[in-house]
Amino acid sequence: MSRARRLAWVGPLLVMAGAGCNQRGLATCDITQHACQVDIYYRMLNLRGDGYDPFGGLPPVTVITEDEYRAMLLADQATTTPSPEELAYDKALELLHFTSPAAPPPGDGGLDGGAGNQDAGNSSIDDQVAHIYAFYDQNSKTVTVISHPNQTGSQPILTGMYVLAHELVHALQDRELDLNRTHFSSSDDVLAYKGMVEGDARFYEYLFDNDLRVMQGLAPADALQWPDDELDYAYTHFDELGSPLFAAEYLMYPFGAKYEATAYRSGGNAAVRHAYAKEPQHTVGFMVGPDGRVPPVSSGDVSEPPVVCSLLTTKGAVAERDQMGAVPIYAFLRAWAMDHATAFATAQTWTGDYLLVQATADVGTTAVAWRLEFSAAPDARIAQALAASGELVAKTAGTSMEITTTNSPTPLVWEPSANCP
Amino acid sequence: MLSRSSSVARRWPGLCATFLLLGFSPVSFAQPADAAPPPGYTPAPANPAPIASPANQPYPADLYGPAPEAPPVSAPPASNVAVVSAPAPENRRPYSLGVTLANSMASETNSTSFVTSPLLEGAYAVHRHVLVDLTLGFGWMIDNQGLGESTFRAGNPMLSGYYRDEAGPWRFQLGIGVTAPLAHVSLGPDGRLYESLYNRTLAAWGMWNQWLWLTDRMAMPLTLRAGYTFPCGTELAVEVADAWVFGVRGEASGTDLIVQEAIEVRIPIGLLFTLTPRFQTVLLPSASMDRWQSAAGLRGTLATKAGRFFAGFLVNLDEPLVAAGSGARWGFQLGKEVDL
Numbered sequence: 071m072s073r074a075r076r077l078a079w080v081g082p083l084l085v086m087a088g089a090g091c092n093q094r095g096l097a098t099c100d101i102t103q104h105a106c107q108v109d110i111y112y113r114m115l116n117l118r119g120d121g122y123d124p125f126g127g128l129p130p131v132t133v134i135t136e137d138e139y140r141a142m143l144l145a146d147q148a149t150t151t152p153s154p155e156e157l158a159y160d161k162a163l164e165l166l167h168f169t170s171p172a173a174p175p176p177g178d179g180g181l182d183g184g185a186g187n188q189d190a191g192n193s194s195i196d197d198q199v200a201h202i203y204a205f206y207d208q209n210s211k212t213v214t215v216i217s218h219p220n221q222t223g224s225q226p227i228l229t230g231m232y233v234l235a236h237e238l239v240h241a242l243q244d245r246e247l248d249l250n251r252t253h254f255s256s257s258d259d260v261l262a263y264k265g266m267v268e269g270d271a272r273f274y275e276y277l278f279d280n281d282l283r284v285m286q287g288l289a290p291a292d293a294l295q296w297p298d299d300e301l302d303y304a305y306t307h308f309d310e311l312g313s314p315l316f317a318a319e320y321l322m323y324p325f326g327a328k329y330e331a332t333a334y335r336s337g338g339n340a341a342v343r344h345a346y347a348k349e350p351q352h353t354v355g356f357m358v359g360p361d362g363r364v365p366p367v368s369s370g371d372v373s374e375p376p377v378v379c380s381l382l383t384t385k386g387a388v389a390e391r392d393q394m395g396a397v398p399i400y401a402f403l404r405a406w407a408m409d410h411a412t413a414f415a416t417a418q419t420w421t422g423d424y425l426l427v428q429a430t431a432d433v434g435t436t437a438v439a440w441r442l443e444f445s446a447a448p449d450a451r452i453a454q455a456l457a458a459s460g461e462l463v464a465k466t467a468g469t470s471m472e473i474t475t476t477n478s479p480t481p482l483v484w485e486p487s488a489n490c491p
Numbered sequence: 492m493l494s495r496s497s498s499v500a501r502r503w504p505g506l507c508a509t510f511l512l513l514g515f516s517p518v519s520f521a522q523p524a525d526a527a528p529p530p531g532y533t534p535a536p537a538n539p540a541p542i543a544s545p546a547n548q549p550y551p552a553d554l555y556g557p558a559p560e561a562p563p564v565s566a567p568p569a570s571n572v573a574v575v576s577a578p579a580p581e582n583r584r585p586y587s588l589g590v591t592l593a594n595s596m597a598s599e600t601n602s603t604s605f606v607t608s609p610l611l612e613g614a615y616a617v618h619r620h621v622l623v624d625l626t627l628g629f630g631w632m633i634d635n636q637g638l639g640e641s642t643f644r645a646g647n648p649m650l651s652g653y654y655r656d657e658a659g660p661w662r663f664q665l666g667i668g669v670t671a672p673l674a675h676v677s678l679g680p681d682g683r684l685y686e687s688l689y690n691r692t693l694a695a696w697g698m699w700n701q702w703l704w705l706t707d708r709m710a711m712p713l714t715l716r717a718g719y720t721f722p723c724g725t726e727l728a729v730e731v732a733d734a735w736v737f738g739v740r741g742e743a744s745g746t747d748l749i750v751q752e753a754i755e756v757r758i759p760i761g762l763l764f765t766l767t768p769r770f771q772t773v774l775l776p777s778a779s780m781d782r783w784q785s786a787a788g789l790r791g792t793l794a795t796k797a798g799r800f801f802a803g804f805l806v807n808l809d810e811p812l813v814a815a816g817s818g819a820r821w822g823f824q825l826g827k828e829v830d831l
Binding site: 113115128266337349 | 597599600601602603604634635636640676678679680681682683684685686687689690691693694698701705708743747775776778779780781784810811812814815816817818819
């Protein structure tokens, strides 16, 4: 074969190779524009490395105005009518100061208006309208982008881009996970699931954000360290995170991202896929400290808390049960003035908890008993801090703790249910 | 006889020259008219029949070529007039089995993963013009987490029927098939592994015959293939397929239309080897953004007494697969074709 012919073999191969290696560049763009949405979506596909499902495509993206978003939030609010059980449960959280009024959450849009998170925490409608850039609705399978014409400059544009990237991860997840899952056994279960869903979205949002840095001419950062940085910031600025319940919900984002970053560091996207399949079933599984030690995850089984016998026999009385989990316990302890180190170390030893809410039919009287069990005896200062204000009664016995509180004007007596007639 | 072949070949200097420009050199028409075969070897037909391929792969079915074995020593020289010299029916096997392994590799930050997709195919000729074909594929993803953590899933089995005919240098094949929705992604912690595996498998095939891999859906593909064999032995073939795809399991719903088209050239090189460059493009379902997915490929096929064995590759040329990452760009295939 002549040299010319040999070269003729090579030419088409090089053309094919070149065609197969082209990659869409990333540029600053307006997320209300379709081309921008497509660019970001393709980039997220590339970052996750899972290929392309032709039936998935770009999920429908709707662009709405701030006024339309406000109307949507108001409509959602108006249609929510809580049941007596929900009212009693809400009252219990309030008595434990889980949902006490607090400073508004950090509203930079990066918190996500993500999957199922439109009603996150105590964020007011005004806050949401001003700070939410986009959200994914798993029911309509639509990403909604909120147009903020008054937010000009490069930073809102970049923020909008990584928020959209986050929401598009939810769209991809919607072909992998059951984002419409409604059967959860407890708040701990809900938050652990949230840690997986939101942590995944946060993690790839970080990788995308790093791409944006490079696009701006900055040196790439160690995005795998960012979840730790975010957690450190949250620990040191805990009082800025809003109510403890909201803080716990918020913390699941960087906790989940850290879980994935740890997997990614060890084995890239392949390890993340497998980590996905081994997601922690309890929030304690996400509480990896700076030492890298993953706390052992128990079954969560726990003894029953004491009950108010009189409320067991009251006609129409309401009872609700829940397991809060380690991350809400961390947030709870922080809200009751415990330092980060003590609260974190205590929460890491969580083996189970049982929250029992009893209320009269009109929810006028609510009694709360919360039993927490740990693998080691909790710090003695915890019971002291919890009881200091007189609102809670906290008793420690070995490695367990029982916390009771009520809004009843008359004293109530909690005792083992076996003692009730 | 060979002189006649050469004279016919000269009527198509433009086309054959085009192939030469691409660097492909069909030896058969480069031989001198009076070239003698090597000692102890009986000349092969001057117009070797096109390679038969599995019906449900890229390089699709041409299922009625003669058996691939080299002609027996006692066989008479084949006619140069007949483009296809089918052996006598009694010499044919009515069934054949084939297998293709499509492979892709993704090297990403901190990880490498391989996807291999065995596609098993069995064909049975119920009549000279009618063929029944059963195809079942699998996907297997192995990554740096180890063999024990590998992911294995089945594709959608497909039962097809083909009617085939020929007229002079033309060959036609019309097929209809139906798939069963075996490919499934259960929404849950394993869902991403499964989704990734199916998507990567699709990419390894350039999304060709994607109904074999679409999860929770069944499909009814209609295929039409037409081929023209030039006197120089080169075959130009075009295939078009339309498939209605229905969501029948899980969260899949609705109906969509998938269209795919391919053009390929089968160039015999020597007596036993065929080189086949190919271009294919797939019109993706309406939910997709960039709706045309194109790929180019090259396959080399070696005919042996044990069957036709091939190796080749394809490269996805544009989005969405190119945008989806390194594991979605290249596909490598090897295997044995269905021979009937």
